[in-house]
Amino acid sequence: QEGVFTYDPGYGATGSCESKITFIDGQKGILLYRGYPVEQLAAKSNFMEISYLLLYGELPTKEQLARFDTSIRTHTMLNEGMLRFFTGFRYDAHPMAMLSAVVGSMSAYYHDTMDINNPDAREVFAHRILAKMPTIAAAAYKHTCGQPFVYPRNDLGYCENMLQMFFAVPAEPYEINPVAAEALDLLFILHADHEQNCSTSTVRMAGSSGANPYSAIAAGISALWGPAHGGANEAVLRMLEAIGDVKNIPKFVAKAKDKNDPFRLMGFGHRVYKNFDPRATIIREMCHKVLKQMGRTNSPLFDLALELEQVALKDEYFIEKNLYPNVDFYSGIIYRALGIPTSMFTVMFAIGRTVGWTAHWREMITDPNGRISRPRQLYTGEPTRDYVSIDQR
Numbered sequence: 453q454e455g456v457f458t459y460d461p462g463y464g465a466t467g468s469c470e471s472k473i474t475f476i477d478g479q480k481g482i483l484l485y486r487g488y489p490v491e492q493l494a495a496k497s498n499f500m501e502i503s504y505l506l507l508y509g510e511l512p513t514k515e516q517l518a519r520f521d522t523s524i525r526t527h528t529m530l531n532e533g534m535l536r537f538f539t540g541f542r543y544d545a546h547p548m549a550m551l552s553a554v555v556g557s558m559s560a561y562y563h564d565t566m567d568i569n570n571p572d573a574r575e576v577f578a579h580r581i582l583a584k585m586p587t588i589a590a591a592a593y594k595h596t597c598g599q600p601f602v603y604p605r606n607d608l609g610y611c612e613n614m615l616q617m618f619f620a621v622p623a624e625p626y627e628i629n630p631v632a633a634e635a636l637d638l639l640f641i642l643h644a645d646h647e648q649n650c651s652t653s654t655v656r657m658a659g660s661s662g663a664n665p666y667s668a669i670a671a672g673i674s675a676l677w678g679p680a681h682g683g684a685n686e687a688v689l690r691m692l693e694a695i696g697d698v699k700n701i702p703k704f705v706a707k708a709k710d711k712n713d714p715f716r717l718m719g720f721g722h723r724v725y726k727n728f729d730p731r732a733t734i735i736r737e738m739c740h741k742v743l744k745q746m747g748r749t750n751s752p753l754f755d756l757a758l759e760l761e762q763v764a765l766k767d768e769y770f771i772e773k774n775l776y777p778n779v780d781f782y783s784g785i786i787y788r789a790l791g792i793p794t795s796m797f798t799v800m801f802a803i804g805r806t807v808g809w810t811a812h813w814r815e816m817i818t819d820p821n822g823r824i825s826r827p828r829q830l831y832t833g834e835p836t837r838d839y840v841s842i843d844q845r
């Protein structure tokens with residue numbers, strides 16, 4: 453068809469690219485990280501091991517994993533100057549705004565990882581950004597609730613460290629809930645990567661100009677924030693709160709089907725999955741477990757979510773449009789059960805997705821055939837015409 457661009461073998465005209473990292477089959481609901489089904493990884497692995505897999509392409513040996521884990525633990529602290537950034541934000545600044553700003557500022561601090569052609573610099577960048585994301589997120593959270601920043605500890609694992617940075621206070625000892633740590637680990641696994649989604653494509657595109665990697669990740673954070681993408685987990689909880697009661701579900705489902713109403717059922721539908729999102733299935737089961745083990749089985753929000761899912765799955769509009777719950781539909785309920793505020797939900801998504809963004813950035817920047825991304829367009833504007841002076845208009 454005239455003007456419609458076909459796949460461009462290089463990284464260029466259509467913005468398409470080749471990648472070895474993640475495979476999705478939207479019809480069959482398949483998601484593979486470096487060839488491994490996400491269901492197997494979620495059941496048998498952990499976020500640190502899967503981060504290694506996504507970054508390096510193979511499951512690590514015990515020694516490789518130990519070295520990787522140690523490197524991540526020793527990069528969790530922030531430069532004290534970066535911590536002072538937070539004093540400049542309003543107390544009610546959105547955490548995603550703070551995350552994007554502070555990650556972007558890392559390019560002003562870490563000059564030793566700016567030489568993108570140096571493999572050692574790329575390695576330090578990858579470990580540094582993966583390690584510091586939870587610390588920056590925790591600092592943003594502490595800023596919003598007016599509590600003192602809690603430093604990371606090298607004796608704790610990735611998720612345990614994040615929980616204590618979020619919830620520990622100087623006034624009393626903090627005991628890490630293993631169920632909460634396990635739930636976070638699973639959520640980070642399921643959010644780790646998802647092929648060429650909006651934010652990952654943004655990171656690859658920004659990085660393809662040779663911009664420093666911290667700025668590319670900051671661009672990805674901004675893209676993720678949108679309610680059509682990672683911002684959906686926050687929007688799901690606000691939607692459930694707006695629905696309020698099971699008896700109101702039909703009214704909201706009708707709004708979602710009304711073409712004249714911009715309202716959409718948040719947490720439903722997907723650009724690629726036209727059947728179930730395998731991550732939603734796994735998260736729903738984890739939701740049950742977390743609520744039960746945290747003594748919140750009578751969660752009205754979860755009951756409402758289950759009922760909304762059942763209503764939507766039986767509705768002919770949603771069946772015809774292939775609209776199923778996606779990864780964002782249940783994750784917010786788990787975060788809420790862990791005591792994480794709604795405004796932090798997309799930040800949690802960003803923490804998990806950082807390893808995917810980083811793996812894709814590195815794959816793109818080391819591609820020998822790599823070129824700057826330059827999507828083309830189909831021009832539908834005015835044909836050539838001559839200028840008309842203002843007194844003739």
Ligand code: SDX
Nearest residue numbers: 646649680681682684708716717718719720721722723773
């Ligand atoms: C993520 O790309 C990724 O991989 C993203 C992600 C990742 O891991 O990175 O998986 C994470 O972003 C998940 C999606 C989270 N967003 C939401 O839950 C927001 C609600 N969902 C919708 O905004 C929507 O489903 C999108 C944005 C996800 C997809 O939008 P599309 O591509 O426009 O949906 P579609 O083409 O499949 O829509 C088909 C039809 C359309 O109607 P028609 O124009 O054919 O008449 O279904 C309608 C849409 O209007 N539709 C919905 C709907 N989603 C699509 N109608 C009501 N409620 C919805 N949620």
